Amino acid sequence: MRADARENRARVLTVARELFAERGLDVPMAAIARRAGVGVATLYRRFPTKESLVMEAFAEQFAVCQSVIDDALQDPDAWRGLRTVIEKVCLLQACDRGFTAAFTASFPDLHAEARDRTWRNFGALVQRAKDSGHLRADFSPHDLTLVLVANSGLSSLPAEAAVAASQRLVAYLLESFRAGTDALPPPVPLSLDLVLR
């Protein structure tokens, strides 16, 4: 590949990541091209379809996400591991408007192997957390889906509010997931005054 082409390709990816994060996946290809200072044809030469650009743009984040999960799943403190999985993935979602959409859209396509392994590991983690007495017994692994989908709804908020809201939501939910609830940890303060008036 020629040097200038490689540079263009990299710039396109950077710009795409920025715009997807700010404005979600429905930003037009033409906008990405303009901001990257190239023509539309250049985009389609490197990425035959918009979907392929999305996948490429988020590949890095997927890897990060995967390793975050894998690490947490290995945590000897099962409750801390569970908490970490939820907190980190939710933060990723809240910081990047496009990530959620890309994630759920690609999830079925991630080769079943990796998906099933993660899911199995998570199930094991849940069981360990229950056994350790920190996680309520009626917690279901599907509650992870519940949290992620609920958290994804927050991406309709303005960017700064989304992070604050996500942290507060996660704090509330984690509190419900705990078994004992001895002391109530106060949820993260929230500044949502701007939202809905």
Next chain:
Amino acid sequence: MRADARENRARVLTVARELFAERGLDVPMAAIARRAGVGVATLYRRFPTKESLVMEAFAEQFAVCQSVIDDALQDPDAWRGLRTVIEKVCLLQACDRGFTAAFTASFPDLHAEARDRTWRNFGALVQRAKDSGHLRADFSPHDLTLVLVANSGLSSLPAEAAVAASQRLVAYLLESFRAGTDALPPPVPLSLDLVLR
């Protein structure tokens, strides 16, 4: 208005409500027209713009929603009132894909008077619930927004799953909102096996 016209108008509204509920607000006008057995022009004769059709279609639900809230706000048992507001509005959202979008889109336009009154009443309810010792002291009225926005994210799930998920989410959150948390009420069982594989 002529008899057949009145009938057509009614049928359009019914169909619009169905389709908005099933598929959200971005169902094309042409689809509504086709399913109602009329031409596009007939839609636009009765509803000058798509937005006006949306508003008209959801007017009834808005009224229901408003009265649900007003009733709950009057409840002498403040905690029960708060619970009811959250449960009922979330259920409305979960049952109707279009409702959330229509609600947030129209919320700024509902004449400021009604909006402010509801918001003031809710603030008072929150205060009463805190005073009664049932609601945690650091609960913010903005947490209502948080719950509604999070709950709205569930509408990306298939219809049946959305209701179950919403109920479980609300049960978890309400538990966190309670002050004492003496006994942990088990959350509603969840059947999300179909989701994300």
Next chain:
DNA sequence: TGCTAAGTGGAGACCCCCGTCCACTTGAGG
């Protein structure tokens, strides 16, 4: 420096959406 394949940009084909226009049809009162 000159050649050539790789690379490029912009016009435009194609599609889907909202909303309008206009020639045609029909309900219902006299």
Next chain:
DNA sequence: CCTCAAGTGGACGGGGGTCTCCACTTAGCA
């Protein structure tokens, strides 16, 4: 039954999206 205003449907304009085509430019090697 006749009339005509009210009602109707489908074609169409305008805008915005994805993706393609093609004449032109340029990097990189001999």
